[in-house]
Amino acid sequence: MxxxxxxxxxxxxxxxxxxxxxxxxxxxxxxxxxxxxxxxxxxxxxxxxxxxxxxxxxxxxxxxxxxxxxxxxxxxxxxxxxxxxxxxxxxxxxxxxxxxxxxxxxxxxxxxxxxxxxxxxxxxxxxxxxxxxxxxxxxxxxxxxxxxxxxxxxxxxxxxxxxxxxxxxxxxxxxxxxxxxxxxxxxxxxxxxxxxxxxxIAAGRERRIVRSYDLREGKLELLNLxxxxxxxxxxxKETLHENRQTDDAKLVVAAYGTSSRIAAGAVKMARDKGMKVGLFRPITLWPFPAKALAAIAEHVKNFLVVEMSMGQFVEDVRLSVCGTARVDLYARPAGVPSADEVFTEIEKVYQGIR
Amino acid sequence: MYQGIRISGFGGQGIISAGILLAQAGMIENKHVSWFPAYGAEMRGGTANCSVVVSSDEVASPIVARPDTVIVMNEPSLAKFEPMLKPGGLLIINSSLVNSKPQRSDIRVAYVTCNKIAEEIGTTKIANMVALGAFMGLTGALGVEAISKALPKVFKRAKPELLELNVQALKKGAETKIS
The missing domain is CATH 3.40.50.970 (Thiamin diphosphate (ThDP)-binding fold, Pyr/PP domains)
Structure with a gap:
């Protein structure tokens, strides 16, 4: 185009x-x-x-x-x-x-x-x-x-x-x-x-009001509902996500934004070494693609979350898999991991999978 | 094919634009490319550096931590970037301005008198292009043709005569051999 x-x-x-x-x-x-x-x-x-x-x-x-x-x-x-x-x-x-x-x-x-x-x-x-x-x-x-x-x-x-x-x-x-x-x-x-x-210009139509408050009894709750x-x-209806090589995976790396592209590089390194590793990447963070992640967790029992924070995104991953899979965290709060470093973490977790 | 490149020198030596030019040329050759600047609290006359990736595959991180090639255009850049280079990697040194010698013996080193060559062609402004030419000649990662096509896209307001000097500098640089 x-x-x-x-x-x-x-x-x-x-x-x-x-x-x-x-x-x-x-x-x-x-x-x-x-x-x-x-x-x-x-x-x-x-x-x-x-x-x-x-x-x-x-x-x-x-x-x-x-x-x-x-x-x-x-x-x-x-x-x-x-x-x-x-x-x-x-x-x-x-x-x-x-x-x-x-x-x-x-x-x-x-x-x-x-x-x-x-x-x-x-x-x-x-x-x-x-x-x-x-x-x-x-x-x-x-x-x-x-x-x-x-x-x-x-x-x-x-x-x-x-x-x-x-x-x-x-x-x-x-x-x-x-x-x-x-x-x-x-x-x-x-x-x-x-x-x-x-x-x-309101001529010829009802007056319109845009505001964020409503003092009338009970009205605010109705609006919020x-x-x-x-x-x-x-x-x-509006969640978006990307799955890569999750079908046969034993371990799925979950990451978003910059972390997800670095993780994709690490997943490729793992696949090249014959490890069954996939990638889950939410594209919408809210709404969170919880159902898509839960569907992966039906057959994948190990996840590794990579995020450039102390463990925020990992909470949504844990909520989505809801105790049905193990979720490890590689946290880099305000640090940018290299694909090599993510790969090292993948290896560590992967070796522990029976 | 994967080439992770770090280019470093003084602000004003055309470090950032040389990197953009590489990325633009890679794109013209239908490669996956990325460019990422060092954008800390920079100052005029201070150091500037950027990361460029040219690859046949998707680029994971645009920050090149273990470069295949390092181009150092000034003295302080050598000490900073030589240790990062991959074993067997290529170090291109602007020997017009860098007097020190690299410490490592597990890398390939090319000495190019970028400023001197540029001056002979007509202006030291194009010393960066001599270095890029050396990179292309020694790695074969990108053709002079692609860079020549990229030039007017990156330097939109440059006069054709100046672009022509850039091409000459690239070609001269591409004759570089590792001694």
Whole structure:
């Protein structure tokens, strides 16, 4: 279809959002995601959209609240500490059923951490993140091409269910260059149907209100129950995952994002040595592909989780296999394992399997 | 086929762009490629380095921890990257600026007077291309043709005359032999 372009992950992410119809970006600088606002600063005017370098992360996310309330496709991006600052606003968007899109190009943490890659924001991303009872759709690319192609899916899901959607990347995915081929045609935002809740000129129609609070007795719970039903549908219908060589496997490595591509290299090394090892990679982290993983656990009794955090993702793996398989953990909190190192861990676990 | 490459030197020597050029050329030859920069708290005149992978298979990690080839363009890079090189790996040294000798005896070493050759062609700006030429000549990993095609894609605003000098530098570098 399109020609392959060598792009940086952050640029692919920004271009992917623009191609998907994003016409409003507000952000605040932070390494390692600075190429996103930099790219948007010239690309947005080019397509007739708006780029705003906000005075703070908090301002940026609240600008998204306002822009999204008018029904257009919006984006903000940041890295770990900056995303923490945005959490209040993200919670407000979730409460107001606004389909905002944002990306977290994760760095090492906690605190200011460092500017290298990490996966320490898994809990924050998959368990809501801000205050209150809500979820965000979380997609986890593992290559630059997916950085470019996932924004469109995020917008579509976010709008379909009226929930915020995000891309959970990391410093490696943001900074590296790889060939990219966009798998979708340019979206002209004018062709998108205006949502029936969007604010605008109210002449000739009922007044619309977008807000995240309801003080009327019992109303908030009803609203939350209705939202809970939408979450249930998302969990039922919208999971994405990738299985590699899991059918005959004795050991399956589970990993997402950057860890999953490194793990794939290690799995290949193991297969070359005749070891029956497979790979499970969730592409959506919320909704988590629990059923797909449970299906593997029906015949695979050993899992090795590889994550660049202390053991966050492993909890979802354990919940999914629900005690039917042994789950080991290779944790590298704010460290990037090499394929060789992952292979060594695979060997250790594999030798213990009878 | 797998080539993990580390290129290192001063900021301003074209280290980062040489890496991008390699990745772009690999892509033109339909290989799997990745490029990853060192992007710490860098400063003008400080050191710069990047990782490039050119492979017939998917790239696992874009960070090349055990390179097949290391290109060192300045003195401090030698001490930093020589120990990482795989046994039997190739070390390309810009002997115009690097006076020290490598410590290891289990590697192949090519000395290239990158700055001197570049200056003879017309400008020291293309010393990085001499080193890339040496890499291509010694490994056969990528053809001069692919790099030549990649040049205008990476240096979009460069004048054709300058691109031509780059090609000359590549060709001259490709004549490098391991002594």
């Amino acid at each position: 399109a020609e392959k372009i060598l792009m940086k992950g952050n640029e692919a992410l920004a271009e992917g959002a623009v191609r998907a119809g994003c016409r409003f970006f507000a952000g605040y600088p932070i390494t390692p995601q600075n190429e996103v606002p930099e790219y948007m600063s010239w690309r947005m005017p080019e397509v007739g959209g708006s780029f705003i370098q906000a005075e703070s992360e908090v301002a940026a996310i609240n600008m998204l609240y306002g822009a999204s309330a008018t029904g257009i496709r919006t984006m903000t991006s940041s890295s770990s500490p900056g995303i923490s600052l945005k959490q209040e606003g993200i919670s407000y968007c979730a409460g107001a059923d606004l389909p905002i899109f944002f990306a977290n190009v994760v760095r090492g943490g906690p605190g200011l951490g460092n500017i290298a890659a990490g996966q320490g924001d898994y809990f924050q991303s998959t368990r809501g993140g801000g205050h209150g009872d809500y979820y965000t759709i979380v997609m986890a690319p593992n290559c630059v091409e997916e950085m470019g192609n996932f924004p469109r899916r995020c917008y579509e899901l976010a709008e379909k269910y009226r929930v915020p959607a995000m891309i959970l990347a990391d410093a490696i995915l943001g900074q590296m260059m790889e060939p990219v081929e966009f798998d979708f045609e340019l979206v002209d935002p004018k062709t998108l149907k205006a949502p029936d809740w969007a604010l605008g 209705e939202r809970m039903e939408r979450y249930r549908k998302i969990q039922e």
